[in-house]
Amino acid sequence: MESARGSVTLRAVHRVIPWLIFPVTVSAVIGGATVALAADVSASLVVGLATFASVVVVVTLERVRPFRAEWNRPRGDLVTDALYLPTFLGVNALVEPVVRVVAVAVGVAISGAIGMGMWPTEWPVLAQLAVACVVVELFDYWPHRWLHEVPSLWRFHAIHHNPQRLYWLNATRSHPVEIAFRGVINVIPLALLGAGESVLALVALTNSVLGLFQHANIDFEMGPLTWIFSVGEMHRWHHSVELAEANANYGSNFLFWDVVFGTRYRDRSRPGPAAIGIQHDDLPASWWAQLGAPFRQG
């Protein structure tokens, strides 16, 4: 009797785990970071440690609960994928500070001219984070959509879409021109509006943890969260070989602008697209050759 009750409990725990993976991890990371920032821990230390912890959790879950076991096995792509990580960090480290200084200066001038601050600094920090996410997502939705719809831009974005498997390293696998293009546009709104350091740190962390869950090879459930977050199943559709499925779900972390602009896509009858990748894929395999590829085509 005891063991029968025990196995029922165990089955219930197994059923509920897929639903808990995403909300529990994200709440723990963002909640922990919010507490640390309120205790005056350095913003860069908080973002660095919390991002590292997120990578450890996601990589572990990919081993324990893979969505596709074969996606965990390298197919000659690991070195190329890994090289895009320092590429991503390096380009952002070069672009962000410069754009931020200019945008902050312009924002201060505008605030001075209209005689008021443009950012609700007196709001609770999580409410400021919510507003910041809505603003930043709008400023990423359209650049991302143009990357798909404008042929000369697609050449650069194709590098993000040509892999035939999705796992955590896909998050930073983008051409430097795309990283710079999106980085510049992303930094401007919050810097211009005058968002504070804690909010910027939490936005950066939200980008990191959701970016990991966006491409992670983890079998997890989202339920109604498929209306809010552009992660897991929802982003896999965006990586479909089929254009009708891929030219959708453009949100970088969230789907609210896809809902507004009518590009949210989900087929509930299937767990995900039949195949990941791009049609007519003639991209070279190495990182170095891929950097030059968009300039040679057409």
Ligand SMILES: [Zn+2]
């Ligand atoms: Zn895309």
